[in-house]
Amino acid sequence: MMDNPFAKKLGFGLMRLPLNNPDDMTDIDRKTLQNMVDVFMERGFSYFDTAYVYGGSEEAIRETLVRRYPRDSFTLTSKLPIFAISTEEEQENVFQEQLQRAGVDYFDIYLLHNVNVENYQTAQKLHTFSFLQQLKSEGKIKTLGISYHDNAELLEEVLSAHPEIEIILLQINYLDWDNPDIQSGKCYEVARKHQIPVIVMEPLKGGTLAGVPKEAEKLFRQYNPDASPASWAIRYAAGLDGVVMVLSGMSTMDQMLDNTAYMQNFVPLNDEEHRIIKEAAAIITANIAVPCTTCGYCLDTCPENIPIPKYFSLYNNKMQTIDLFYYPQQQYYENYTKTYGKASDCIECGACEEHCPQHLKIVDLLKDVAKAFEIPAPHEQTE
Known part of the structure; x- marks a missing residue:
């Protein structure tokens, strides 16, 4: 792993990539992606997050990043899809396939994907944490962690039972902080209690916080005419104590240029900006009928x-x-x-x-x- 993979707090999330055909998530526009990777690296950012189930993204990042840059110049994260695995042998097969897809000998960070009550039970049955620890002892993963989608009570159970977890990926954004189902705030507090570094996913809630209602955007623009709605959401997440990285699923060059510009020299939100965020959240909540993030797991x-x-x-x-x-x-x-x-x-x-x-x-x-x-x-x- 790089000396400091979290030197800059913006990570390139590879779930939503530029597409040639918007109806085919596997038809990735690799030319545009390559240009985006180059801008990302040129501006001093180096953290990339992919997964087995992000259709074609592991192969795409092999061609646009891994084969074009020195291995020690970037940090690559992938995830084990425990929800799609039924045997211990299959875990090894999937992991080896991921190494081949991404064109690497190891992953800097490797996460057990989408831990919830059902998937946690599967992981216990298949001795998945022991499997991951073995991969780490072999040098095939450098840091072991989980991505998490469930309540704070279960997270407390998981982290207490598995001190080998070194990092956690949580859904955190200013709209979900107090959400009783997602429990962003409560899960964050559990992670802090265990002193586990936090990586943030869905800071824009699937794009919802990038395209906010006009009334909410007006609040943002009145305070800072040049700051995009997306910048408010990402800075909100990045400013939380213990958050080492915020992932953004960038699918256009404009998004890449905007995000890397304001995160180049990151400045946390001040008290007045936090007040505006709360006001905007109330407006946004009143305008969303279905808070879907378009992850596509369904x-x-x-x-x-x-x-x-x-x-x-x-x-x-x-x-x-x-x-x-x-x-x-x-x-x-x-x-x-x-x-x-x-x-x-x-x-x-x-x-x-x-x-x-x-x-x-x-x-x-x-x-x-x-x-x-x-x-x-x-x-x-x-x-």
């Missing part, structure tokens, strides 16, 4: 091939539309139904909800989506 489990995140995004946009007689989201929804299942095709199996890090009641929410898009629009109704 997609592989849906037997009806329903593009759940896409439908939730359309639904959120429609709910913020003032004109009741025209909303383009309707046409987009109908376009999707020609390829994918409709919201009303949901058979209520609940598989999606088991894999949702946001603990959304997806089955019920899809009923709302169906009501919004599958009944005649007001201008189409007849007497």
Whole structure:
């Protein structure tokens, strides 16, 4: 690992990459990604975060980073998808595949991916922590950790039982801090109690905090006309005690240039900025119908091939539309139904909800989506 992999607190999250085809998460625009990697490295940033289930990202970072830069010039993190593994032997097979995909001999940081009550039970059954410790003793991983999506009580249990955990990836943003389901603040406090360094994921809540309602953006711009809404969210997370890195899933060069500009010489939020953040959070919360982060974990489990995140995004946009007689989201929804299942095709199996890090009641929410898009629009109704 580099002498100080956390010298700059902005990490390049590789879950949402530039795409040639926005409907195919594996069709990565490698030319644009390479240019983004170069800007990131040239500006002194060096932390990259990928995972086995981020379609094509391990291979893409091999071509755009690993084969083009000295191994000791960057920090590479990946994750073991315990939720997709059923045998101890499979753990070793997946890990070896990841090394091959990424083109490396070791990972600087390796995380047990998406630890929650179900996945933790699987990890105990498969002796996963012992497996990870063995990888570390062999030098194949330098730092062992977990990414976490559950309540603070379980996190206390996990960290108490496994002192070998050296770092933790938590979902933290100013919208989820007091959320009773996600428990960002409470989980953060547990990590601090155990003195475990924190890496932050979803600081923008899947882009929600980058495209805030106009009223909230006005608050930000009045204080600092040049600061993007995204900068407020990332600086909020980066300023927390014990946070060593904040990941941003950058998918455009503009996002890369903006984020690296204000994080080049990071300055934490002051008291007035914290006050503005709280006011903006109240506005944003009142405008979000479905707090989906578009992570896509629900997609592989849906037997009806329903593009759940896409439908939730359309639904959120429609709910913020003032004109009741025209909303383009309707046409987009109908376009999707020609390829994918409709919201009303949901058979209520609940598989999606088991894999949702946001603990959304997806089955019920899809009923709302169906009501919004599958009944005649007001201008189409007849007497």
